[in-house]
Amino acid sequence: MDFTLNGKARTYSGDPDRPLLWVLREDEALTGTKYGCGVAACGACTVLIDGTPTRSCATPASAVAGTKVTTIEGLNGKVGEAVRTAWRELDVVQCGWCQSGQMLTATAFLTETPAPTEAEITAAMDNNLCRCATYQRIKTAVARAADIAKG
Amino acid sequence: MKNMTLRDSANLAERFAKPSRRMFLSVTALSAAGFLIGCDSKPTTPAATGPAEAFDAAMNWFVRVGSDNTVTVLNKHIEFGQGTATGLSTLVAEEMDADWSQIRVEHAPADASKYGNTILGGAQGTGGSTAMADSYQKMRVAGAGARAMLIAAAAKRFGVDAGTLAIEKGVVRTADGSKKATFGELAADAAKIAPPAVETLKFKDAANYTYVGKSFARLDSPGKTDGSAVFGYDYRPKDAVTALIARPPKFGGTVKSFDDSAAKKLPGTVAVVQVPQGVAVLAKDMWAAIKAREALKVEWDFAKAETRGSAEMMADYKKLASGAGVSARKEGDAAAAMKGAKKKLSADFEFPFLAHAPLEALNCTVVLTADSCEMWFGSQFPSLDQPTAAAIAGLKPEQVKIHTLYAGGSFGRRATPTADLAAEAVGVAKAWGGKAPVKLVHTREDDIKGGYYRPMVLHRMAAGLDAQGVPVAWTNRIVTQSIMEGTPFLPAGQIDFTAIEGSADLPYVFANMDVDVHLPKSAVPVLWWRSVGHTHTAFATEVFLDEVAKAAGKDPLEFRRTLLAKHPRHLGVLNLAAEKAGWGTPMEKGRARGIAVHESFSSFVAHVAEITVKPDRSFTVDRVVCAVDCGIAVNPDVIVAQMEGGIGYGLSAALHEAITLTKGEVDQSNFTDYTILRASEMPKVEVHIVPSTEKPTGVGEPGLPPIAPAVANAIFAATGKSVRKLPMGTKVPA
Numbered sequence: 001m002d003f004t005l006n007g008k009a010r011t012y013s014g015d016p017d018r019p020l021l022w023v024l025r026e027d028e029a030l031t032g033t034k035y036g037c038g039v040a041a042c043g044a045c046t047v048l049i050d051g052t053p054t055r056s057c058a059t060p061a062s063a064v065a066g067t068k069v070t071t072i073e074g075l076n077g078k079v080g081e082a083v084r085t086a087w088r089e090l091d092v093v094q095c096g097w098c099q100s101g102q103m104l105t106a107t108a109f110l111t112e113t114p115a116p117t118e119a120e121i122t123a124a125m126d127n128n129l130c131r132c133a134t135y136q137r138i139k140t141a142v143a144r145a146a147d148i149a150k151g
Numbered sequence: 152m153k154n155m156t157l158r159d160s161a162n163l164a165e166r167f168a169k170p171s172r173r174m175f176l177s178v179t180a181l182s183a184a185g186f187l188i189g190c191d192s193k194p195t196t197p198a199a200t201g202p203a204e205a206f207d208a209a210m211n212w213f214v215r216v217g218s219d220n221t222v223t224v225l226n227k228h229i230e231f232g233q234g235t236a237t238g239l240s241t242l243v244a245e246e247m248d249a250d251w252s253q254i255r256v257e258h259a260p261a262d263a264s265k266y267g268n269t270i271l272g273g274a275q276g277t278g279g280s281t282a283m284a285d286s287y288q289k290m291r292v293a294g295a296g297a298r299a300m301l302i303a304a305a306a307k308r309f310g311v312d313a314g315t316l317a318i319e320k321g322v323v324r325t326a327d328g329s330k331k332a333t334f335g336e337l338a339a340d341a342a343k344i345a346p347p348a349v350e351t352l353k354f355k356d357a358a359n360y361t362y363v364g365k366s367f368a369r370l371d372s373p374g375k376t377d378g379s380a381v382f383g384y385d386y387r388p389k390d391a392v393t394a395l396i397a398r399p400p401k402f403g404g405t406v407k408s409f410d411d412s413a414a415k416k417l418p419g420t421v422a423v424v425q426v427p428q429g430v431a432v433l434a435k436d437m438w439a440a441i442k443a444r445e446a447l448k449v450e451w452d453f454a455k456a457e458t459r460g461s462a463e464m465m466a467d468y469k470k471l472a473s474g475a476g477v478s479a480r481k482e483g484d485a486a487a488a489m490k491g492a493k494k495k496l497s498a499d500f501e502f503p504f505l506a507h508a509p510l511e512a513l514n515c516t517v518v519l520t521a522d523s524c525e526m527w528f529g530s531q532f533p534s535l536d537q538p539t540a541a542a543i544a545g546l547k548p549e550q551v552k553i554h555t556l557y558a559g560g561s562f563g564r565r566a567t568p569t570a571d572l573a574a575e576a577v578g579v580a581k582a583w584g585g586k587a588p589v590k591l592v593h594t595r596e597d598d599i600k601g602g603y604y605r606p607m608v609l610h611r612m613a614a615g616l617d618a619q620g621v622p623v624a625w626t627n628r629i630v631t632q633s634i635m636e637g638t639p640f641l642p643a644g645q646i647d648f649t650a651i652e653g654s655a656d657l658p659y660v661f662a663n664m665d666v667d668v669h670l671p672k673s674a675v676p677v678l679w680w681r682s683v684g685h686t687h688t689a690f691a692t693e694v695f696l697d698e699v700a701k702a703a704g705k706d707p708l709e710f711r712r713t714l715l716a717k718h719p720r721h722l723g724v725l726n727l728a729a730e731k732a733g734w735g736t737p738m739e740k741g742r743a744r745g746i747a748v749h750e751s752f753s754s755f756v757a758h759v760a761e762i763t764v765k766p767d768r769s770f771t772v773d774r775v776v777c778a779v780d781c782g783i784a785v786n787p788d789v790i791v792a793q794m795e796g797g798i799g800y801g802l803s804a805a806l807h808e809a810i811t812l813t814k815g816e817v818d819q820s821n822f823t824d825y826t827i828l829r830a831s832e833m834p835k836v837e838v839h840i841v842p843s844t845e846k847p848t849g850v851g852e853p854g855l856p857p858i859a860p861a862v863a864n865a866i867f868a869a870t871g872k873s874v875r876k877l878p879m880g881t882k883v884p885a
């Protein structure tokens with residue numbers, strides 16, 4: 001099975017049911033994608049598959065055949081960079097475990113919705129849990145990233 | 152047990168605080184690489200030069216100045232989000248006049264003789280919001296000492312008097328600016344300078360601070376926003392096997408027998424071994440380990456297990472509460488005063504078990520050989536983890552090397568008196584014979600079902616008012632499992648102070664008071680959970696106080712002000728929060744405010760919560776105005792972040808969280824049924840810091856205790872109904 005990971009061609013030949021999360025973390029050593037629940041409930045494992053935020057813990061490896069997968073390590077481009085800049089500017093992180101998933105979710109959202117309202121931001125980020133409760137900064141950072149990306 | 156008075160029982164930090172030992176600076180030269188500096192209880196002279204690595208095990212140092220012009224702070228505390236890495240580095244950067252961009256931070260190795268926490272009796276560990284309080288002077292001494300040595304080295308090199316030199320952003324220069332050298336250029340020479348006596352060090356005047364009191368970017372921010380920060384779960388040596396443990400479904404259960412034939416047939420299974428905690432599967436990777444554990448069949452022995460449900464346990468607590476417990480505070484004669492009271496109030500407050508649920512589940516990687524044990528994990532208490540690992544491995548503590556990695560939250564879970572995580576990991580490695588590195592992990596289900604909960608608690612409150620509405624009696628009976636009994640943290644014969652902190656040292660003045668406690672036992676393991684006893688004592692006392700205020704016909708803020716006349720720091724935060732929130736100004740229909748104030752870990756916090764109640768009784772917490780007094784504000788933005796986090800974590804528990812048991816089995820398993828706060832439920836938080844010249848105290852926990860009572864008091868104001876049971880859910884009481 002072939003797919004593209006952060007711009008590079010990759011091949012996977014293991015158990016097709018194995019969640020993408022563990023392929024990324026264990027085979028590819030891309031440990032920026034985190035495990036939080038394993039049941040698609042927290043969003044810590046969010047990656048972009050062809051630009052769509054997807055929970056890698058609930059995505060079998062076989063499902064990514066022929067797709068482009070982006071993880072936090074490969075997050076770039078105008079919106080992705082704006083998100084990272086905003087996250088650093090506002091010191092959003094506390095423990096940091098949820099933040100890769102937050103940033104990828106934010107990037108996909110802002111790509112679709114470059115000028116979001118506060119309510120849209122909250123709704124877009126509402127399914128990514130943060131146990132440290134950095135939500136206020138997450139919401140502010142998404143708004144700030146939208147401004148940065150606009151230039 | 153002797154009666155404890157308020158102050159000698161209730162505060163962890165104060166209990167263990169001893170006058171600080173006389174400090175000496177000591178230094179280790181790193182050949183060509185620079186030097187390390189720290190403070191020690193005995194003076195040392197510069198060690199012979201040698202390769203940097205040779206000093207790895209013996210670094211008793213807090214600051215490393217490298218010839219590459221970096222200044223590395225060795226953080227004696229684990230960084231799990233609370234911002235300690237940044238806060239401690241701020242102090243060092245300040246005293247050295249370093250440039251912020253040259254500051255690096257690393258976790259210190261396990262070595263209590265160098266990195267012990269004086270407030271925790273010299274043990275190396277993080278907890279009780281003590282990191283800043285314990286480190287403040289140590290970091291300043293290390294920074295000022297390093298500065299003095301760099302200045303001395305430059306004076307020698309430039310042939311000028313040390314007094315004429317100045318440092319700006321990590322560059323030492325002569326008065327006329329004609330000669331300059333960076334820290335990196337001076338590091339090797341500075342390493343040869345004898346460390347100055349602490350008495351001779353000059354600390355910066357607060358008026359000249361460039362870093363302290365201002366907000367500088369968190370040092371862990373870059374690595375946590377590009378995927379490069381290495382957490383425990385991320386560390387995986389190439390040939391490591393992944394281990395999961397099947398644990399008994401009831402606490403206190405043990406393995407009767409097991410059948411591993413199906414598990415062993417799976418291609419990814421490496422081994423199955425029995426350990427004290429249950430049965431461990433070892434597999435080639437996480438997915439294989441999950442499959443192998445699912446295929447395992449275990450018969451359990453529940454003879455010693457907890458088989459009650461949580462509802463039955465609470466019923467037992469209520470029965471206990473009808474009789475007197477061990478006295479934790481006594482003033483006057485509460486029983487007599489209650490009899491003579493004109494108005495009497497009483498209420499039971501119930502609190503569930505709570506899971507910490509750090510978003511990164513627990514994990515620990517072990518490499519075990521015949522004469523060494525090396526571990527990589529988020530070790531919150533190396534002074535417990537190291538000897539525990541050594542005992543299980545059959546080694547000496549110094550043969551156990553701990554590498555502390557970032558941890559994705561803890562909230563208390565990573566510091567257990569039993570060192571449960573280290574014990575599990577080393578136990579599995581030992582049972583298997585240490586044939587390869589073992590990466591022991593918990594799944595979220597293991598985490599939620601795994602115990603070490605904030606205990607279930609009952610508070611039985613009563614108060615009496617005289618004919619003038621003056622409160623004359625206050626009683627508070629607490630029933631809860633003890634966290635501290637049977638641990639090295641509790642001196643023999645003393646009441647578990649974590650059960651009564653915040654209740655026994657209640658600051659409000661009543662002429663007649665009784666606080667007593669029952670500490671029933673259960674096989675359910677319990678543990679400190681962010682702000683420990685204050686999680687429930689602040690709620691029971693602050694919510695009940697609003698009921699008493701109403702009975703006295705007083706405004707909750709006015710009522711508190713009267714009762715706190717002798718507590719200026721409580722009053723300071725109370726008044727600041729009230730003022731900033733516009734206490735007393737009218738609000739639209741359906742909206743209300745509640746206020747609560749509480750001291751914990753020597754910091755003072757007041758919150759005003761604003762809520763909106765809709766006609767269907769659902770409510771939202773819209774805004775929280777917080778005032779905090781934690782002494783000198785070293786890094787204000789870290790303080791603000793911890794207040795935001797404490798409010799969110801506390802609100803999460805207040806609204807949603809409960810671990811319940813049915814016939815001894817935990818009903819919840821994951822974030823699907825152990826619900827936590829979401830982005831849409833996070834109120835707008837506004838933090839105000841009280842200016843102070845007091846020694847800095849912690850901020851990781853103190854923001855939490857007043858949030859749930861502030862919200863409950865807003866509900867009381869809106870509906871006249873008191874919230875007496877947590878979690879309160881998202882609807883106000885009918």
Ligand code: FES
Pocket residue numbers: 034035036037038039040041042043044045046055056057058
């Ligand atoms: S780990 Fe995938 S959603 Fe939680």
Ligand code: FES
Pocket residue numbers: 093094095096097098099129130131132133134232510559560
């Ligand atoms: S920063 Fe810790 S879980 Fe979000």
